[in-house]
């Protein structure tokens with residue numbers, strides 16, 4: 001029997017990058033969260049997935065808008081990762097710029113995508129959002145923010 005703590009400990013050995021996934025709520029306000037379950041899925045068509053906790057406060061907004069933005073964070077954006085992993089934190093609108101297709105995206109990210117939600121699959125206590133990539137751009141050449149064994153890391157080990 002594997003406990004959820006043991007599962008977490010094992011999974012924490014799988015190093016990931018960090019994204020902030022965003023959309024608009026029913027009032028047109030940006031909302032979003034820190035996500036490391038982001039994965040590319042297919043080249044033809046271009047598909048990615050993200051897994052959302054069913055308890056996510058902005059879940060309905062993601063379901064309703066049928067679009068999501070992905071901002072891949074640089075090593076200079078650890079504060080943003082923490083901010084978007086904290087419920088009801090203050091997120092000034094100046095953090096965002098509007099993507100070509102209208103999604104709110106984070107300024108100074110490494111790269112961004114805008115995706116249309118094609119399907120939502122059950123995944124235990126999470127939901128798997130499959131998105132078709134409709135816009136994708138590299139914004140700057142900078143080192144990534146990483147997450148490994150429960151800590152933020154950078155490529156040079158800072």
Ligand SMILES: Cc1cc2nc3c(=O)[nH]c(=O)nc-3n(C[C@H](O)[C@H](O)[C@H](O)COP(=O)(O)O)c2cc1C
Pocket residue numbers: 018032033034035036037038051052053055056057058081084085086087088147
């Ligand atoms: C490094 C990191 C990765 C995360 N990845 C995910 C994820 O893939 N899916 C998810 O639902 N929550 C993830 N979270 C947790 C959410 O960012 C966090 O619970 C957030 O507060 C949820 O938004 P809410 O408070 O508005 O419900 C992650 C948190 C961190 C720090």
